[in-house]
Amino acid sequence: MCAEACHFYEATRDPKYTPIWKIEPLKQTYKREYGPFAPLYRLLGLKKKVTEAQLAQWQELIYDSCTLCGRCSLICPMGIDITRLIADAREGMAQAGLAPAELQQAARRARVSGTPSGEPVSAFVQFLKSIADRHGIEVPVDKSKAAVLCTVSSSEVKHYPDAVAALARVMNHLGVDWTFSSRGYEATNAGIVAGDLASQKASNGRLIEAAVACGATEVILPECGHAYAALRWMGANLHGSSLPFRVLHVSEFLAEQVTEGRLKLRPLEDTVTFHDPCQVSRRGGATEAPRVVLQALGVNLREMNPTKGTNWCCGGGGGVVSIQRADPLRQRAFEIKIEQVNATGAQYPVVSCATCRRTFDDGAARHHWDKKARNLLELVAQQLQ
Structure with missing residues (x-):
């Protein structure tokens, strides 16, 4: 079976x-x-x-x-x-x-520098400054005290910087007391996909230290599936004790804000389908949160078959998207997702994981597919009321 x-x-x-x-x-x-x-x-x-x-x-x-x-x-x-x-x-x-060289190297860089890309902290701070300047928004970094610590994934920084801007825009709109921290900002956990336990612990440890240092009661994880698995479900065991803060995927945070009446959105009259990130939905159980947000957006949601916890994987997670030799196999597996999305008649798929988004973008280009994936957070930022 x-x-x-x-x-x-x-x-x-x-x-x-x-x-x-x-x-x-x-x-x-x-x-x-x-x-x-x-x-x-x-x-x-x-x-x-x-x-x-x-x-x-x-x-x-x-x-x-x-x-x-x-x-x-x-x-x-x-x-x-x-x-x-x-x-x-x-x-x-x-x-x-x-382990494949691509994953070994990423895990090693994460263990040493704090991010799979190996970029220094100064590069991240400069990246946030460029986001603030380009979008004309406030992006707090290293506040001594903050209720919420926000994090990013290296995929967003490299491929989807507008997603980071969208996060800042939403947090500011809601009036949340939040910050990024140069002590711990990278939520992508290269160790978990490589099998490098030391790297996995080091990545989690930086986030935990950063949250404790600023007194955060909540840590918001980016649209990254394995980041959610690593800190939300494995963090306490690796840390050796319960975490002194809540850990939320950004879709869970948005859903809470909608449910409590703080986040109101202008309607988006599009017909969409939603791709469930495996680590967040199937493995993590946060299946309904993105659908609460999509309902608040007013879209016509057409579910895939199968959907939610039994949805087909996009084929890029677990580090596979980074393994060059795996590309032909990954592209064959992505054909399943193309068929799923096409069967819904949706204008485009919505995703809530940067790795899924990369896989969709790459798959669309390789297969000459006319569906461009949109990410949930950017749709929310676009439709703020």
Whole structure:
């Protein structure tokens, strides 16, 4: 059943992309070294030791053909969290130096400099200044005290700077006491997709320190799926104690503002469909928040089939969008999303994850598709009342 749940298998019908097969070396190692019959397996040679050459061959299955989207885990009749097991396998691969070079390097840069791009803090501060100047808005940085700490993703900084401007515009419009912090601003967690636990902890640690330093009671994460997973669901465990603040994806924050009557929007008479980011919706449970915001926008929402927690992944998450050799496979998987969106008759898809947006933009260009993805936050900023 898990095979039909995987977009890479569905797109290729190649049995090697069956999710449970991707963790075969992990299963083999467990049975040989730790399982109840491990001594017998070793004595009789029934389970061979996993070799480095075997792991190198498995790199494509553990990284290139898995976005950690969780659809296989959702459908597994035995309740096996295959996604978590693949993440565990990635941690082992990273320890062995066998993660893809693009992900290893990004995780290393994040551990050292605080961002996967490796840019210094001064570059981020200058980026915010340019946003403020270009859009004529206030963008607070390093306030000594603030109720809300906002964060960004490196994808937004590099590819979608207008999304950062949209965040500032919305926060200012709402009169929120907020700030960015040069101590911790990058929410993208390169460690989580590479399997580099040290990098994952370091990235989370910077955000936690920044929030505590300014006394924030809320940390708003950007439109980035794995950023949400890393801090919202793994942050406390990695930190070793409960976090002294709320962690919200920006769509959750916007939905709360709509529900409480503080955020009012001018109607947008477009027909749209919504692509659920896997880490936020399926893995994170924040499925209704973006729909609350879309309802406030007054759009004609046409849901994909399937939708919400069972929606198909775009194919770019889990670091796959950054792995160059994975591009042909990723493009084949994206054809599923094209069919889904086209079937709704929507004018365009709305996304709430920068990685999804990059995948949609790249896929549209490669497939000569006439649908341009729009992101939820920018639509909100555009329609402020």
